[in-house]
Amino acid sequence: LLSACLVAWFFFGMPAPMVFASVAVGLVFALLRIVWLIVAAVFLYEITVATGQFEIMKASVAQLSADRRIQAVLVAFCFGAFIEGAAGFGAPVAISAAFLVGLGFNPFKAAVLCLIANTAPVAWGSIGTPILTLSKVTGLDVQALSATSGRILPLLSIVIPFWLVRVMTSWRETFVVWVPLAAIGGTFAAVQFLWSNFVGFELVDIVAAIAST
Numbered sequence: 001l002l003s004a005c006l007v008a009w010f011f012f013g014m015p016a017p018m019v020f021a022s023v024a025v026g027l028v029f030a031l032l033r034i035v036w037l038i039v040a041a042v043f044l045y046e047i048t049v050a051t052g053q054f055e056i057m058k059a060s061v062a063q064l065s066a067d068r069r070i071q072a073v074l075v076a077f078c079f080g081a082f083i084e085g086a087a088g089f090g091a092p093v094a095i096s097a098a099f100l101v102g103l104g105f106n107p108f109k110a111a112v113l114c115l116i117a118n119t120a121p122v123a124w125g126s127i128g129t130p131i132l133t134l135s136k137v138t139g140l141d142v143q144a145l146s147a148t149s150g151r152i153l154p155l156l157s158i159v160i161p162f163w164l165v166r167v168m169t170s171w172r173e174t175f176v177v178w179v180p181l182a183a184i185g186g187t188f189a190a191v192q193f194l195w196s197n198f199v200g201f202e203l204v205d206i207v208a209a210i211a212s213t
Contacts, residue, residue, distance in 0.1 A: 001026075037087070038094040045098040054102055061103065068105075069165045069177050073184055075099050076110075076117035077161055078213040081188070084118060085205025088126030092118050113164055120157040120188075123149045124196070124204040131201045142201060150196025150204070154189035157208075161185040188212035 005023065008014040014022075048054040061071055080096040093114040100110035123130055124146070131149065135142035161181040165174045174181075191208040 034090045037089050037091050042094065042098065045095070045102070049102070057099070058103055065180075067177060068103075069168060069173070070180055071103060072100065072105070072113055072168060073117075073161045073164055073181065074213060075103070076113045076164060078184065078188070078209050080114055080117045081121035081205045081212075082209035084121045084125045085127065085203065085209065088122075088129060092121075092125075109168070113167060116164055116167065117160060120153050120160055120192070121205040121208070123153060124201060128201040128204065146201035146204070147197045150193050154193045157189040157192055158182075158185040184212045 001023065005019050008022075009016060009019055045054070048057065061074060064074060065071060076096050079099065080092040083095050084092040093111065096114045096117070097107070097110040100113065101107050105113075128142075128146070131146050132142055134140070135145055138145075161184050162174060162178070165177065165181060188208045188211070191211040192204055195207050196204045
């Protein structure tokens with residue numbers, strides 16, 4: 001925050017009152033849109049634990065695969081992308097990380113995995129809000145922006161499942177499960193490309209997440 005303020009003030013000539021006003025807006029935005037969302041996500045997690053629903057969710061993931069490497073990809077990448085597409089604003093990391101912690105993952109590692117996994121789907125977060133906002137700010141066609149993003153990010157979507165597992169273990173252990181990782185990443189990337197280029201920008205993450213799961 002301090003670095004951003006200094007750069008805006010010294011290098012771009014932003015008036016000091018405007019710098020402080022921007023800081024105030026950022027703090028309010030963070031409190032009401034991000035912190036509140038994380039609190040609500042943790043509250044939802046506590047409710048699912050108290051009511052026993054979380055055990056059902058864990059059993060569902062365990063039925064898909066008992067391998068913790070695959071579980072991490074399904075939760076952090078696929079489920080996280082679904083939440084990113086539906087809600088955005090920090091919800092994917094908060095909810096997915098809580099899910100992984102419930103499955104027995106280390107809390108810090110769970111957060112790291114979810115942050116990495118959120119790299120590719122974030123462009124279409126919250127029903128395409130970043131793409132739509134960029135369109136409004138630049139005056140460029142929203143579908144053209146979505147299509148361009150859909151030609152860049154699928155390559156990253158293929159890599160992310162391998163990257164997630166590599167964070168957890170060695171390259172040798174990563175390539176033991178290369179087939180499901182390639183299937184998940186490849187399916188996500190293909191749907192991400194096709195939907196963003198030929199259908200629309202609103203549901204890219206949601207459809208890709210469902211298809212890859």
